[in-house]
Amino acid sequence: MKTLRLLALLLMSTGLALAADLQNYTIRLQAQRDGSGQGLATLQVKDLAAGTLSLPLGFAAAEELHLEGAPAGVRLEASPHNGMTALKLQIPQELPGRTTLRWSFRLKQVFQNTQPKPGEKSTLPAGSRLFRHAFVNTQEDVLGAYRLEFLLPEGFMFQTIREQLPKLAKSEVEPRVRLDKLDGCQSATLQCSKLMQGDGLSMVLEVVPVRKSWAWLVAGLTLAGLYLYYFRDLVAAPERR
């Protein structure tokens, strides 16, 4: 009897998980020169039941949260949860078919504080910044696909992708993080599909100002010039060698 009850509970929970078909969750985050960021999240769902849909945002301390596009009556609330922002979408009535929900938010600081403490060795050159994003699907529904598009302000570029997790599965073709250009800015897109409850993905990017040291040019041309002068005997006529 106890087993049957457990089985029934399990079936009910599976039924709840299937109640919302979360197809696509995309966040576009545009970093500003002062280190702040403006985000726009888009969630595509199918056959959304009435009630509360909880979603993680993947960023801490999101401010100025505004619903930009949603059916009438839908409300959005944010609260801190385990150091991250947890979102609650109140759905007043069942929404059959495909629905797109859109909201914007602001982050005061998108980059990590990498200033070494007094006496500590610096691990980054001056002017470099680190951007870290980790997303864990904390709600019970399977998330069809998750994408974070991180756009850099003008004058900055990615030095390197320091971390990209999880490792690509054999069936995956697209890289976990792809560098590209979106709306004229250099961008990094983190993506993963079919995220079960507890599944997560993350990336750490090093960002540097777009400026190259002229020391390379001076040193390179000086060395080339010196070589051409001191090694000219390599092509001198045999009698002059």
Next chain:
Amino acid sequence: MAAVADSATKVPTLQELLDMEKMTLSSKTRAAQSPTEQWMRYLGFPGGILLFLLIYFLPAGAGLSAAAQSGAACFALALVWWVTEPFPTYVTSLVLMFLLLVTRTSNAKAIMDVLGMEVIWLNLLAFILASMLVKTRLAKRMALWLVVRFGHKASWALLAFLVLQLVLAPLIPATAARCVMTLPLMIVVATIYGSTESTPNAFGKNMMLLNLACISVLSSITMTGSSANLIAVGLIQNMGGQRVYYMDWMRVGAPVAILTMVLMWLLGQKLLFRMKPEEQVPQVEGGLDLVRHQFEAMGPLGFQEKKAIAIFGLVLFLWMTDIFHMRWFGVEISAPFAALLGAVIVLFPRWGILSWAEADIPWHLLIFSAGAYAGGLALDSTGAAEWGVRQLFGGMNLKGVPFGITYTVVISVMMYSHLLTTSKTVRTLIMIPIIITLAKALGWSPISLALPAALCIDWVVGLPISGKPNVIMFSTNQYTVGDNFKYGMLTCTLGVVILVISAATWFHWLGITPSFWAVAP
């Protein structure tokens, strides 16, 4: 190499030519052979620097990180220096490793770790085993026997060398070592047939270029034929998720390589360098007899030679049976560990064959390889290689195209790309990951494109700078750059044709490739 270069200045005796124990892989830079080479060396240094600066200061590409851009700049500089040789290749490798660090392309650990890579260990251990073959004179005996047995007629003499290279290829993975070991015999036999440095003839061209092609191409018979093959196998396993066993590689690689070389043996004589009737018979009276005397003077197989056969047999057995190791021993003895076992026996006090001092380990080659790997890995880890080949293949829309067409494009690009690089390893590290990615993107099994492409890795026969054996062989002055290019291009084209036919038949029957005209879903 130095010994070979020196041989160009004074006429050596037959006895001297057959003294293979004196052949060592010298780290000395080869002297420039022509005014063009002298100018290349002179301008290569500033040329490399200018190319570095050009790529480094270019506006950032959309999909390229700063590390990838600086990695491409460093690698371009190294490539120009490896080709033009203003420095010895190993010095260029050291410069490249330093540049990778200071341009923040790779971190110190990633750069230094390459010396501990499996391929470096395999190279090192293979040289110990090769030293054993030379010291026990087993290599010399095998070579002499083949010449005595088949060397009465020009065609048969050439075929004897084909067979010799075929026998040595699975035994000695280092192409340079195989080249150095057999070059004296090539020179002797060419002399017997009237082809010398001052009076090269069609037989000499056929002899040198057939051997050059055999040394390179026959390395693709086994996955241990060259370290680049092993890298390709590792990439197919790590990136493609498909394991390639020793026999898997051999079943596809051996027929293609052997058939191509047999055809080149025929086409070289009948099409490219036709021999006059007088060149088809030995021209030095008693020449072959001298070789026979040498062979007979060696007497019966000595105890040390028998020991060498047993040790090599054990290593070869372990290489060939890796698929069964887990079942037999509960652990897989990979190729470097099989060679390591062989090296332990070879170096064992009293019971072994060599002392450490007798092992001819060319550290400069290992340092050169380490630099090349560090550069190649940096291109890979920063995404520069993928970006580059994506640009290359991105121009061609291969989506929805039948497998056979995609396969032919991939094989052709892989085969002829050796003209642009001097390192098989670097080419492998750049091309194979992209081919695996391409296969996945197009919906094909990674192994269907990557394994046949990996078979092309060793076919570095187009130019005298395409590989170490090429440089060594070119020093004989028996053929020109044009002759080398002609012979190399015919070999590669023949290889592409045979690989394409194999994809439609043999590889398909083995389950490696899909149907030739299949379209991915």
